[in-house]
Amino acid sequence: MAKNITPRKENYSQWYLDVIAAGQLADYAPVKGCMVIRPSGFAIWEAMQSRLDRMFKETGHVNASFPLLIPKHFMEREAEHVEGFSPECAVVTHGGGKELEEPLMIRPTSETVIGHMYSQWIQSYRDLPVLINQWCNVLRWEMRTRLFLRTSEFLWQEGHTAHETAEEAQEETLRMLEIYRVFQEEYLAIPVIKGIKSESEKFPGALSTYSVEAMMQDGKALQSGTSHNLGQNFAKAFEIDFLDRNNNQKYVWTTSWGASTRMIGGLIMTHSDDDGLILPPKIAPVQVAIVPIFNNDQERSETQEFADTISNRLKEKIDQLQIKIDSSDNLRPADKFFHWIQQGVPVRIEVGPRDVKKQSAMVARRDIR
Amino acid sequence: MAKNITPRKENYSQWYLDVIAAGQLADYAPVKGCMVIRPSGFAIWEAMQSRLDRMFKETGHVNASFPLLIPKHFMEREAEHVEGFSPECAVVTHGGGKELEEPLMIRPTSETVIGHMYSQWIQSYRDLPVLINQWCNVLRWEMRTRLFLRTSEFLWQEGHTAHETAEEAQEETLRMLEIYRVFQEEYLAIPVIKGIKSESEKFPGALSTYSVEAMMQDGKALQSGTSHNLGQNFAKAFEIDFLDRNNNQKYVWTTSWGASTRMIGGLIMTHSDDDGLILPPKIAPVQVAIVPIFNNDQERSETQEFADTISNRLKEKIDQLQIKIDSSDNLRPADKFFHWIQQGVPVRIEVGPRDVKKQSAMVARRDIR
Incomplete structure (x- = not known):
């Protein structure tokens, strides 16, 4: 909460x-x-x-x-x-x-x-x-x-x-x-x-x-x-x-x-719920937020690159999908997740260094959290 | 004038x-x-x-x-x-x-x-x-x-x-x-x-x-x-x-x-000129006006159909082209031309029964009239 x-x-x-x-x-x-x-x-x-x-x-x-x-x-x-x-x-x-x-x-x-x-x-x-x-x-x-x-x-x-x-x-x-x-x-x-x-x-x-x-x-x-x-x-x-x-x-x-x-x-x-805003995908200005997780510069560029790849693939599948990649370095990952939850973004994707290796990612739906 | x-x-x-x-x-x-x-x-x-x-x-x-x-x-x-x-x-x-x-x-x-x-x-x-x-x-x-x-x-x-x-x-x-x-x-x-x-x-x-x-x-x-x-x-x-x-x-x-x-x-x-408005194509809300010319119902449906064909072909060529087909029957063709000239529409296309036969059309540019 x-x-x-x-x-x-x-x-x-x-x-x-x-x-x-x-x-x-x-x-x-x-x-x-x-x-x-x-x-x-x-x-x-x-x-x-x-x-x-x-x-x-x-x-x-x-x-x-x-x-x-x-x-x-x-x-x-x-x-x-x-x-x-x-x-x-x-x-x-x-x-x-x-x-x-x-x-x-x-x-x-x-x-x-x-x-x-x-x-x-x-x-x-x-x-x-x-x-x-x-x-x-x-x-x-x-x-x-x-x-x-x-x-x-x-x-x-x-x-x-x-x-x-x-x-x-x-x-x-x-x-x-x-x-x-x-x-x-x-x-x-x-x-x-x-x-x-x-x-x-x-x-x-x-x-x-x-x-x-x-x-x-x-x-x-x-x-x-x-x-x-x-x-x-x-x-x-x-x-x-x-x-x-x-x-x-x-x-x-x-x-x-x-x-x-x-x-x-x-x-x-x-x-909306006790965590904040929930926006339906068809009206959400941003539908997907991708948060790269990194501890050093190498991880940063790896996860950023993977985030870009995911973003591009999603855009190929769905026309006019609005995606935000949160590459800011002044917040901890947990605070970034929290930010996108409170903004009501329908789908959040988290990618860390291990995800890059496995070519997978954590996907969370805001509405059934 | x-x-x-x-x-x-x-x-x-x-x-x-x-x-x-x-x-x-x-x-x-x-x-x-x-x-x-x-x-x-x-x-x-x-x-x-x-x-x-x-x-x-x-x-x-x-x-x-x-x-x-x-x-x-x-x-x-x-x-x-x-x-x-x-x-x-x-x-x-x-x-x-x-x-x-x-x-x-x-x-x-x-x-x-x-x-x-x-x-x-x-x-x-x-x-x-x-x-x-x-x-x-x-x-x-x-x-x-x-x-x-x-x-x-x-x-x-x-x-x-x-x-x-x-x-x-x-x-x-x-x-x-x-x-x-x-x-x-x-x-x-x-x-x-x-x-x-x-x-x-x-x-x-x-x-x-x-x-x-x-x-x-x-x-x-x-x-x-x-x-x-x-x-x-x-x-x-x-x-x-x-x-x-x-x-x-x-x-x-x-x-x-x-x-x-x-x-x-x-x-x-x-x-604009002494005939009225002239709009540049990139900002004109309507870029092409097509005016079917007809004297009876048969000509009306023929020219209308041909106008539709022209409109569809143009739209295939140019993405997001805005075309208006003026099929109203309360104005004479000359008055319709005049209307679209004064509205500043960049391109006017006129199609009569003879054009349908020849599969051609009269095209007029507003800016060099």
Whole structure:
């Protein structure tokens, strides 16, 4: 059992924070409730992002970038939306050394500003569907924060689509929910349950909200991907209308869906143990760590060479396998093993001078340790 | 000459905006000076980002994420820095429905908050160098804005490194400047000149600032990648010190370097013509557009099939070639050609029924049209 990690049984919340600290995944930022994602944590987010992004593109979605700042009166155009998000907003009142005429809100989500742009871009049914996603940061002022799970600023993707018919919008809503399910199960190895949110829990302004939720080790459910059928609420508020196939002016039907850095929190709470992080191979930024063990320079070069050979052979077998050879000389082998265990690397290979002679190696799987 | 684009000779500024509009690259956002990057424009940024990111990683850099909001007193810790950036800052004064005790600034750049984190992460020479980059949005309040070239919010990457010695920091500063040169010349096909900025033009808080600059079609230089040797200024302001190899407490030497969505502006102004955008093949999100020409259903399926064959053969020859077959039936062929010309796609292939019989095709290069 790792000395730098509180056992789950003793204090589950502290265990969670200790795993993050030991894995050097994230720190709190100087601004209350905000987060610094360190390189080891960010590599996990990059892996998630690249796989999810591919799934979005395979279903015809494209990426774009919408602004961080939203005029206050935009937020007010959809009644439920402003009521839901106003208490969580960060407000910019000064810019360029002057007080602004109208306060600006840092986006807590972008339905309003994207709705405004869609009203300009969409004229006819030929412009539909619009299938746009963005990867960005958003801000929701939080009183009680926890790294990854609930932070005032977080990173996410928000998809925003516009459709000709109610049926298409509902299909899209469920299609993206299914992508979240597949992603969580196949890449993160997290079994999830798909479901619809109650009236009180749904997204402010949505017709209906669906989510995927998973059971964490403390027996609590964690929501980690949501998909909203927004009906015509935002279309009416932002006048997103179009000329349909019969030459009638109609409102579009919109959806939005998002997944965030919270997924990293879910990943930690699903797989990790009292020794630290455990990462599933498909999402691990490094899948194999090879540790050469040596006592002198000759052994060092022998084991290093053998480690290179193993690495090359593995890469020949498995395309795009990420391997790290830990040749640093400032840590003892046991400390290196410990490091890679706490980083959650799925497979660890140890090679000493005797292994070189026998052309064998010790292989350890992190998940069944 | 395209009717929707003002000729360069007539009005260079209007030409620039017309090329962006015709290519559907970007729009102004509802908040003054901010920008919406549309899917066609964002695909260019994604292409830039993936290639630059690979170059950064090949030189040992890793990505991380630092917070959007910076406490006001952080900005004030380096004298030149606060003087340089304060007039450009957007200030958050309210959050969660309350006035904040200390105003927060939206990052115009992240030296201060990253310096604060580095002071906690760096203890000994063994922790050095720290080679971190982040891809994010920043805000600098601008009075006169131009899409991509000068917007209040923009997307960029900012690298921030910490080193043991002055020599290493200077090497890093020049290494990253050289990466910008190579990237601009080899991927964007923009010849640049490397140089050092004058005392009055250097980054607020830097020892020295280097940049790559290119000559635009209007005879003006555009700066599109900067690399700063920050000396020990931020190390002293944020107390980033370490135990060196002789057990002495020393300040680190830091650098920072960045390139932004402004590069898209430079790309437009270097290559485009009076018909619209021209994209160099290595950065074009779509390299080949194939337009089947047909008058009836039989011709349609024949030309479509032939287009597929051409596409497959090209993909066999060139790995990762991005090809778009334009089978839409709501535009005349001439309008489709026009569309792909304005989008800047490097190669256009036209296939009609006679081409199918002759097993040939018309191929047009965008850049020598």
